[in-house]
Amino acid sequence: MTAVIQPPAGVRPAPAVDLMELYRRMRLLRCLDEALADLVEQGLVRGPMHLGIGQEAAGIGATAALEDGDLVTATHRPHAQYVGLGLPLGRTLAEMMGRADGQCGGRGGHMLIADRAHGLLGPSGIVGHSLLLAVGHGLAQRRAGLGRVTLCVTGDGAVNSGAFNEALNMVALWRLPVVVLVENNRYGLSVRLDRHVHQTALHRRAGGYGIPAVQVDGNDVEAVREAVQGAVGRARSAGGPTLVEAVTYRNCPFSGSDRGGYQDPAEAEGLTDPLRLAAERLLARGRRPEELAEADGRAAREIAQAVAFAEASPWPEAADLVALAARWDGEGGR
Template sequence: MNPQTPPSPEPSLDPPTVPLLELYRRMCLSRRMDETLPRLVAEGLVRGPMHLGVGQEAVGIGATAALRRGDIVTGTHRPHSLYVGLGLPLGPTFAEMMGRADGQCRGRGGHMLVGDREHGLLGPSGIVGHSLLLAVGHGTAQRRAADARVTLCMTGDGSVNSGAFNEALNMMALWRLPVVVLVENNGYGLSVRLDRHVRETALHRRAAGFGMPGRQVDGGDPEAVRDAVAQAAERAREGDGPTLVEAVTFRDSAFSGSDRGGYRPDEEWEGYVDPLERAEARLRERGVSAEAVAGAAADAARRIADAVDFAEASPWPDPEELLAYAAAWDEGGAR
């Protein structure tokens, strides 16, 4: 018998009130997910290139905490914190990563292409800059509907010189689309350091050229990211158009499983503090008990273990249903 699908965090209806302890718990879930996935890859249970987000959890978790039900998110090839922050059910999410029938896409998407309409996740992509183009489409539909929904578009510093980035931001600004563009700036596009492919490394300053506001935020602080995205989202809901938010973060993991390393100088690690440790220290400063903090971490470990059990017990997809399911998804009937 399959174990019950473990519960998952729900997106907030009042974003700024998501407390730090809950943000920390979600960050622990994302971290434990990324600690578990390499083992599943080694065991052959998850296949394909693996892009972990160790060190970047505060960005995705903080940003999704600023959203409301009905908002839409487009993601990149490093989307695991979005899965957790949006409240995707973890059992089916791991099942999708393993290519099993109980996954959100019936095992067709894999680890970085999970789509979940119910939770607002539409369009993670391994194509650099692709999330920006999808965001233009979603933002256009939201503007026409005039229903105060927004699109959060996640992209990376490696996309900022692409045609997709510049064309998309131009159209977002010109049409005053309700989009928040959040650049995860971890300082490297694969192995190329930021200052070797852009002259101006403060990427939020590019916003001025498109006639939109831009701001930079500490990407290791989930509360700072949450508040910046919440303010940008509120501006978008009021019809004032897009905002560019740059979250400066640190990738404490390889670019992918094929990363040979050797391109990051040792001094870059000086002063780096793990975002989970930062959040834990802040919680203790605010009087949260050590038991509550430890309980959040233990809860994350249990939920991830339960999700893996669920996924391993899930059956393989029926090959005969492949085309029928794809057609149903395109027609809006797949669930």
């Protein structure tokens, strides 16, 4: 895919994460989502569940371009950020199961796991929120003047929200250190991209706000990282925001309640699976199949351990909620 603009010079190098490590993270994410599909089936994880199978490269590639101290805002489909930022997955799974050891003590669930120590502030289940929060983080970061950046993850569905327009204008107007990653998975729930937006090349929207944009193959983890790296470098050196559109595909249901029937099977056949693409590239560069198998096995074991940790975690204390209501409303806190 073509870059609309060239990244400027003077970009700081991203931390050294090689393709093998990116592959390992994507495999971990795939294992997590596959385990979650089972946990939902077993009733151990309840409520809506938005998996990202097929979209691993976009989120993993983007977070690999960040440095300590940067912030990330995310969507209702945030697992790539959880894995990409290195959240402890036992606690993360505990949160998704509503257990006491979850990062949010079971109050947030799978869509609302913030982790301040890992720069995740945070995901939201409302389409468009990640854009608005990023404006606020960007304002705070610009004021602090420490060269910190916010990665705002959003999707093709959100580009049609008012929040997108309001946020894009503000990050451009105030030259905020924000990188907007549009994960274009080509469906807003059941509605295909060309049925919910006329200009399907979403990165072209950025021109209207006067900010640079780039469209990349969202299934190529290195391409995503490179594009986001360029954008992060520009933001860090006070060059303002960039929009990166990563074109990918959701190769799983929208959520647990998805009745299906709207995706054309032919679409999926022509797809490049991001893990397969990375694996082929690793082999072509001289990695041995056993190394990949070893990485796959390690990821599976890590997720199995995380699931076991979460299942062993106790339920949170409901008395905390009663105390909170009393603090807010006194005796009328019912």
